[in-house]
Each structure stands twice: as C-alpha cells, then as structure tokens.
Amino acid sequence: MQTVMVYSEAGGVSKTTTAVSLAMTAAESGRRVVLIDLDPRAATTKWTRAEPMGEGLHIGAILGAQEDPIGWAKQLAAPSAWHPGLRVIPSARGLSNREADRDDFAELRLKASLEGLDADLVVIDCANRQGGPLTLSALNASDTVVYAATASDSGVDGVTGAQRTIEAFKRSRERLGAPVNLVEAGATVTRDGTGFMSYPETDAIDQIRALTTILEPIVPHLSIVPEVRLAGEWYGLYRKGNAIREAYTEVMRKVIR
Known part of the structure; x- marks a missing residue:
C-alpha cells in the first residue's frame, strides 16, 4: 500500500483539488483508494459530501484516541458515492483541537490506524x-x-516552506537513528486557464522547477472546479472537466506505484 500526502504551507494553491483528483483518478484506474481529510477546514469532506460512519467517527477520533488505534482507518473509511473504489475518512471542525495535542507518540496514531487497511x-x-x-x-x-502549487508567488512560498518542514523531519529521524522512508515525488502545478502564459506564471514555474521536479503536465484551473465543489460533484463527469481530468490522470501515473 502506498500512502501519499499532498502538502503545501500556503493556502489557495489547489491542494485539495490535487488530493481529490489523485485519489479519484486512481480509483477510476481500478485501485482501491482511501482519501483522508487531515485539514480542519474540511474542504475534501465538503466537496465529496463524505459522512462519518457514526457520530464522532472522523479523523479526529484517530488522532485523539486514548488507546492504540491500530486498524481504525478500515472502520472509519466511508464509502463514496463518487466511485465504488473510493472511500473517504472525513474531517471535522474540532480537528483543530488536535493542534494542541502533546501526548507522547500522538503523531504515530494515524500511521497505526492504517495497519490492515x-x-x-x-x-x-x-x-x-x-x-x-x-x-x-x-x-x-x-x-x-x-x-501542490499554483504558478504564483504563493505557490513558490508554499513549496519552499513545505520542503523546510520535511527536511527538519528527516533530520530529526536521522538523529534518532530511525529510517527515513519519505520520498518527494515532486510538485503538481496549476495555472489559470489554458491560454498564453504570463511572465509571472513562467517565472513562478521556473522557481518551482529549481526546488523540485514538476509533475507534468501543468494543470489548468478552470471555472468548473469551484462549480462542482459547491455542488459536491466530480468534475470528471463533465466535458468541460476533461482537460483537468486528463492532466491529473497523467500526474497520477507518475506518482502512484
């Protein structure tokens, strides 16, 4: 089983769109996929209209568990109406309370919950x-x-910050003599529309390329994405979403084993 985190330290850089799109295109390719919403804003949960399997049975139940949550992800992963191969573990507003959690080994609960999934x-x-x-x-x-990045200054800043955090994480693992198994696959980059690329966009893409591999192709950000997010639908159902779906399908094939 492969576990992919979609990360940026900037907001509004298509992080949720990337996560949902990688999960859904992988499900469409025949894989069994679990999509986890680890963001207190719950954007993935709202978009996919994910409902917990029971009262309080969202990702916060795993992160706040007072017992070892081994295997809990299998129980909390809710079927998605979007595709039979896709399940979702939803988020909740109270997830932000976990930011103050300083229990010993709390950061290992999510990993433990994935056992047997x-x-x-x-x-x-x-x-x-x-x-x-x-x-x-x-x-x-x-x-x-x-x-996840947009062809903008925010996209560059988000990748730069995320890389610093990951490097600090790797250094801490190395100091402990623990294995470092995290591989940086690269960055997905979205840009407005499909027309002529502006100088600021080109400059931002060049800066991102200097930081990490860009997972081609560049993904167009089209108006159908915010429209379907409001409706709780998958843009791949619509002709106007084909260009985005095809781009993310190519990206998915480069990332997913």
Missing part, C-alpha cells in the same frame, strides 16, 4: 501547517509527498 493507495489532504501534530501525523504515516 484493505487499500492499494491512501491519499492525505494535509493542512497548510508548519509542522505541528497534524503535519507530523501525515509525515509519519506517508511514504510519498506531492507538493
């Missing part, structure tokens, strides 16, 4: 945090990181 792929939509319990939970649970 019947899935080929787990995709984690991370919060745009600089470290902290939520980010550390994702870092410990994942074997692959994909940076």
